[in-house]
Amino acid sequence: xxxxxxxxVWSLALRRDQPRESPEVDELLRALAGDxxxxxxxxxxxxxxxxxxxxxxxxxxxxRFGHLPLVSPDRNxxxxxxxxxxxxxxxGVQIGTIDxxxxxxxIRYDHPLLTTDRDFLHAAPHINLRVWRTPGPAGGxxxxxx
Numbered sequence: 718x719x720x721x722x723x724x725x726v727w728s729l730a731l732r733r734d735q736p737r738e739s740p741e742v743d744e745l746l747r748a749l750a751g752d753x754x755x756x757x758x759x760x761x762x763x764x765x766x767x768x769x770x771x772x773x774x775x776x777x778x779x780x781r782f783g784h785l786p787l788v789s790p791d792r793n794x795x796x797x798x799x800x801x802x803x804x805x806x807x808x809g810v811q812i813g814t815i816d817x818x819x820x821x822x823x824i825r826y827d828h829p830l831l832t833t834d835r836d837f838l839h840a841a842p843h844i845n846l847r848v849w850r851t852p853g854p855a856g857g858x859x860x861x862x863x
Contacts, residue, residue: 719754720745720849721788721823723832724764731765731778740851741833748831756786758822760815788822797821801844808843812836820846 726741769775802817823830829847841848
């Protein structure tokens with residue numbers, strides 16, 4: 718399986734001040750330990766680095782992310798992300814500009830999105846976005862849009 722891991726999950730996984738108990742972090746750790754493909758994008762790396770103050774943490778994040786494949790948006794991704802955002806807005810769902818671009822990259826490259834950000838869950842039914850969900854009776858692994 719492949720996953721595009723959102724900033725929200727990386728932030729929880731990299732925290733040292735609080736327990737990182739979440740099914741999404743558990744899935745990230747499982748995927749990193751196995752043969753799964755974890756990808757990222759420059760936007761997610763940038764968001765993480767903007768949240769880290771200590772130089773040591775910054776250096777570690779840059780080093781760790783240097784080993785992950787990077788998916789990059791092109792002009793058509795920006796156009797499609799604007800349309801995704803407009804589609805969501807027409808459906809009464811708010812999604813930010815950066816989140817719309819992250820969703821577009823997940824869709825384009827056919828990677829489920831691993832996130833704790835509920836905005837993606839609200840957007841998924843209106844766009845062709847697969848969001849990883851907790852496996853089991855209430856979850857089921859992945860969910861997708863139309």
